[in-house]
Amino acid sequence: MAHLLGAEALHLDYPTKTVFESVTVGINEGDRIGIVGRNGDGKSSLLGMLAGTVEYQSGRVTKRGGVRFGVLTQRDDLDADATVRASIVGDMAEHEWAGDSRIRDIIAGLVADLDWEARIGELSGGQRRRVALAALLIGDWDLLALDEPTNHLDVEGIAWLAEHVKNRWPKNAGGLLVITHDRWFLDEVCTDTWEVHDGIVEPFEGGYAAYVLQRVERDRINAATEQKRQNLMRKELAWLRRGAPARTSKPKFRIDAANQLIEDVPPVRDKISLQALAVSRLGKDVVDLEDVSVSFGDRTILNNVTWRIAPGERTGILGANGAGKSTLLGVIAGTVQQTSGRVKRGKTVQLGILDQQFSQLDDIQNDRVREVLARTKTSFNVDGKELTPAQLLERxxxxxxxxxxxxxxxxxxxxxxxxxxxxxxSEPNVLILDEPTNDVDADMLAAMEDVLDSWPGTLLVVSHDRYLLERVTDQQYAILGGRLRHVPGGVDEYLRLRDAQESGGTAAPSGNPSTASAPSATKASGPTGAELRAAQKEIQAIERKLEKLGDQIQSHHVSMAEHDQSDFEGLGKLTAELGALNRQQEELEERWLELSELAG
Structure with missing residues (x-):
């Protein structure tokens, strides 16, 4: 594949720390690379060095001649006096941009709700962010670098962006670098992952799920990795392989490899024990909403919502921006008054709310963290262990x-x-999380999820992070047209219902949430019996080959770990051989997936 951009021996110092000692990376045509790592470890600095916006002390960045490189930073440079139209399409004639289906799709996907003639200075931060992203995407780029592009996008916007990025270039053309804490987006879009940590950039094949698997394998081979971090990632892997329906379509040999690693890891949550604890803490009554409606002026936000929230329920709430998710949480918490209907709260309910404004910290801004902890005597149980506040914070x-x-x-x-x-x-027994993923990195999210796994109570989560929703909740509800309905199919079903709603289709009534109207289609004729038998035979042959390849790759990893690190020639040979084995494995996996789809 053709080379787009490369960096060699980049060294970056800030006054208080060395960010990178000597980083060498490369991006080729067809690469879709996700960049992950803890906040402050240098993800944005790496992107800035590659884009030419961050000055490094030594090393060099080279770019293939003629490569067009588009960059979205975390700050926009939009003119506050310009209109939305001018900021996105500039002085392009209306017939020119309106006649381009790609530009129309970008505008519809990101800024359809904005006034085309509104001034940038009048927009919110999130709206400005979407304008900046739209303005970048309409450009014709060979390489795109996006720093937190999913911030301020709702579930639909994130799904749209993933689809746009996947279809933006032909296969094996164009390049993408993306920093995001949205793990679903990483899985959906990326072919490779770079982890930035301890002054280095460590490459992994595949998206987030593949990255977790390889990181666990590498931790197992190189026992120097901290035991606590390894255990946390093993637990994450256990959930990825057991609990995420969308990932069970991965090839069988991958599942087998993962299962060998997690065979002694229990399920992430003991649902029966947690349910029993929740009932003992809450009783049978939590919060009941009966025919609740909320209106602001002439606008109805919630319309005749009935919902009986049960003890131990773990529910994610889906909906577009402005659909009424925070309003619903406010009604449950008693901070928003319903226009009509009835809200009944159990006598034992103790609410805890993690909001977007850090309200719990308002009165302690001038205190030191250790002073805050010293005033708190409560302990907290995680995985059967009593932790002090300081230990929990460290966790x-x-x-x-x-x-x-x-x-x-x-x-x-x-x-x-x-x-x-x-x-x-504060010892709540009903916990409400309103966009809890803001300002946190992937490791922090995994740690948060680990703590919530042991939390015995009712959990209600509003988030645009579908990975988090699937990970910490057991069911999802959606607000559609002011009404609340159960979506057994989770985020995928919600997106399908929203698409039907947008295109004028009619969703199934709330009494039958598992179905929705869809245009009829003529069923295509399937493969013949002979073709199916041939496909099954080839699948079995490929699985045998892949099993052998897996052993060879594992052996090469061990050889590289044990090899004399000063023998650059020997290491180079092993690396080349490993690359050839990985390419052979990838080709066989693609063929396996093609045949699996044929065989059903």
């Missing part, structure tokens, strides 16, 4: 050196950790 990824910091001086991610700690230690 959530909070560094000990920050315990002496003032709350006001903490970063967004550190404040989110402390906020969650304060909510949990």
């Amino acid at each position: 959530l990824g909070f560094a000990r050196e920050h315990l002496s910091s003032h709350v006001a001086s903490l970063s967004g991610g550190q404040k989110r950790r402390l906020q969650l700690l304060m909510v949990l230690l």
Whole structure:
């Protein structure tokens, strides 16, 4: 594949730390690379060095001649006095952009709800962000670098962006670098993952799920990795392989390899025990909503919503921006008054709310973190162990050196950790999380999920992070047209219902949530019996080959780990052989998937 951009021996120093010692990376045609790592470890700095916006001390970045490189940073450079139209299409004539289906699709996918003639200065931060993304995407780029593009996008917007990126270039053409904490997006879009940590960039094949599997394997081979981090990733892997329906279509040999790693790892949640604990803490009554409606002026937000929330229920709430998710949470919490209907709360209900405004920290901004912890005597149970507040905060990824910091001086991610700690230690039995993934990285999300796995109570989550919703909740509801309905098929069913709603289709009534109207289609004739038998035979042959290849690849990894690291020639030979084996494996996997689809 043709080379697009490369970096060799990049060294980056900031006044207080060395970010990268000597980083060498390359991007080729067809690469779709996700960049992950803890906040502050250098993800945006790496992207900035490659894009030419961050100055490094030594090394070099080379770009193939003529490569057009488009970059979305976390700050937009939009003119506050310009209109939305001018910011996106510039001085392009209306017939020119309106006649281009690709530009029309980008506008519809990202900014359809915005006034075309509104001034940029009048928009919210999230709206400006979407305008900046749309303005970038209409350009003709060979290489795109996107820094947190899913921020301020709802579930539909994220799904649209994933589909756009997947179809933007032909196969094996164009290149993508993306920093995001949205793990579903990484899985959906990326062919490779770069983990930024400890001053290096470590490459992994595949999206987030594949990255987790390889990281566990590498941790097992190189026993130097911290035991606590390894255990957490093994638990994450256990959920990926057991609990995510969308991932069970992976080839059988991959599932077998994962199952060998997790055969002694219990399910992430003991649902029966948690349910029993929730009932003992809450009784039978939690919160009942009966025919609840909420209106603001002439606009109806919620329309005759009836929902009996059960003890131990773990529910994700889906809906477009402005659909009424936060309003629904406010009705449940008692902070929003319903226009009509009835809300009944159980006598034992103790609500804990993790909101988007860090409200739990308002009164302790001038305190040091250790002073806040010293005033809290409550312990917390995680996986059968009693943890002090300091231990729980450390479990959530909070560094000990920050315990002496003032709350006001903490970063967004550190404040989110402390906020969650304060909510949990208030001992609620009904926990409401409103966009809990803001300001946190993938490792923090995994730590948060790990703690929530042991939390015995009713959990209600509003989030655009579908990975988190699938991971910590057992069911999903959606707000559609002001009504609340159960979506047994989760996010995929919700997106299908929204698509039907947008295109004028009629969703099934709420009494039958598992079905929705769809245009009739003529069933295509399937493969013959002989073709099916041939496909099955070839599948079995491929699986045998892949099993042997897996052993060879594993052997090469072990050889590289044990090889003399100063023998660059020997290591280079092993690396080349491993690359050839990986390419052969990829080709066989693609053929396996083709045949599996044929065989049904």
